Amino acid sequence: MPQSRIAGVGHYVPKNVVSNNDLLQYMDTSDEWIQERSGIKERRYADRTGETTATMGVEAATIAIERAGITPQDIDFIIFATLSPDYYFPGCGVLLQRAMKMKEVGALDVRNQCSGFIYAISIADQFIKTGMYKNILVVGSEKHSFGLDFSTRGRNISVIFGDGAGAVVLQPTEKAGQGILSSHLHSDGESAEILAMYNPGTHANHWVKEKVADFGDAELGEMFMSHEMIDNAQNFPFMDGPVVFKKAIVKFPEVVMEALKANGLETKDINLLIPHQANLRISQFVQHKLHLRDDQVFNNIDKYGNTTAASIPIALSEAWEQGKIKEGDLVCLAAFGSGFTWGSALLRW
Numbered sequence: 001m002p003q004s005r006i007a008g009v010g011h012y013v014p015k016n017v018v019s020n021n022d023l024l025q026y027m028d029t030s031d032e033w034i035q036e037r038s039g040i041k042e043r044r045y046a047d048r049t050g051e052t053t054a055t056m057g058v059e060a061a062t063i064a065i066e067r068a069g070i071t072p073q074d075i076d077f078i079i080f081a082t083l084s085p086d087y088y089f090p091g092c093g094v095l096l097q098r099a100m101k102m103k104e105v106g107a108l109d110v111r112n113q114c115s116g117f118i119y120a121i122s123i124a125d126q127f128i129k130t131g132m133y134k135n136i137l138v139v140g141s142e143k144h145s146f147g148l149d150f151s152t153r154g155r156n157i158s159v160i161f162g163d164g165a166g167a168v169v170l171q172p173t174e175k176a177g178q179g180i181l182s183s184h185l186h187s188d189g190e191s192a193e194i195l196a197m198y199n200p201g202t203h204a205n206h207w208v209k210e211k212v213a214d215f216g217d218a219e220l221g222e223m224f225m226s227h228e229m230i231d232n233a234q235n236f237p238f239m240d241g242p243v244v245f246k247k248a249i250v251k252f253p254e255v256v257m258e259a260l261k262a263n264g265l266e267t268k269d270i271n272l273l274i275p276h277q278a279n280l281r282i283s284q285f286v287q288h289k290l291h292l293r294d295d296q297v298f299n300n301i302d303k304y305g306n307t308t309a310a311s312i313p314i315a316l317s318e319a320w321e322q323g324k325i326k327e328g329d330l331v332c333l334a335a336f337g338s339g340f341t342w343g344s345a346l347l348r349w
């Protein structure tokens with residue numbers, strides 16, 4: 001059975017750099033608070049109307065496809081991970097298929113937030129292993145800047161997130177021990193509302209005691225998105241940061257160890273751990289817990305903030321460009337986020 005290897009990787013971030021101090025014009029915060037709690041110095045925001053989640057995905061995909069030595073017409077399956085799609089439906093995969101003039105190949109959107117990219121490459125891996133597809137494009141892209149609460153009310157979330165996209169092309173390899181060695185996916189829906197954007201949605205306050213959507217007396221139609229929801233700022237994401245933090249620092253190390261154990265490897269064997277860039281403090285905690293050296297862990301959250309589904313492919317692409325990943329290296333990808341969902345993938349480059 002063939003294994004899947006990453007044949008090309010690319011990333012794209014918008015030109016517009018937004019520093020912590022730039023955010024002071026919208027909300028009561030400080031560079032010191034943001035850096036101390038998250039390690040973030042700046043992030044990128046997409047052009048307001050000129051760039052979308054899908055167009056940034058196209059930019060990253062173009063680089064990944066070129067580096068894989070193929071053309072967009074060679075792609076035989078698309079997987080697009082995002083929580084900030086251009087449309088509620090259809091997904092971004094078909095917009096990318098159209099923009100890149102690809103053949104009428106399958107396009108799947110993955111909605112697993114911060115662990116979206118891990119889920120996406122895990123799916124791609126299965127299709128490659130069965131021999132069904134030979135060139136799978138996996139994209140992670142986010143345009144968070146369009147949907148955050150930039151008032152002081154939303155500052156615990158809005159200072160953390162940034163825009164950008166990353167992509168990889170997966171191809172089969174017969175070389176023993178090369179490529180994706182294993183992937184490990186998990187979920188625990190008990191805390192689904194801890195980090196979530198409830199509206200627009202069809203929940204009608206079904207799942208929680210406290211109302212998360214106001215829609216007056218409406219019975220039909222106006223319940224999906226009402227004026228009340230907008231007046232009460234219920235159209236923005238919600239996050240209980242400390243709860244997310246506490247769960248993340250347990251699940252990240254656990255899922256890295258699960259990947260290593262499944263392959264008879266140890267933490268000292270890791271050449272590069274690329275954690276989802278959620279918060280520098282989380283990554284530092286994970287590094288400490290796993291006794292990893294600084295050179296074994298890749299961080300770039302200081303420049304881009306948390307780009308959710310895009311964070312791992314952006315980091316992977318940067319690490320590769322910086323020569324930090326060489327043939328034969330053991331690379332571990334790990335993510336945790338909304339759902340909660342989490343996962344890891346272990347790769348021999």
Ligand SMILES: CC(C)(COP(=O)(O)OP(=O)(O)OC[C@H]1O[C@@H](n2cnc3c(N)ncnc32)[C@H](O)[C@@H]1OP(=O)(O)O)[C@@H](O)C(=O)NCCC(=O)NCCS
Nearest residue numbers: 029030033037114155156159241242244245278279336337
């Ligand atoms: C979000 C996070 C940085 C907040 O840090 P924290 O130390 O937990 O902060 P809290 O939410 O407890 O808030 C502490 C105080 O800072 C304030 N605060 C929140 N955001 C602020 C901001 N941007 N600027 C200044 N003050 C802020 C709060 O209002 C609160 O004030 P109070 O004590 O007067 O009520 C942190 O919880 C975190 O990173 N969690 C994980 C989130 C994450 O990774 N999410 C992505 C999912 S993968």
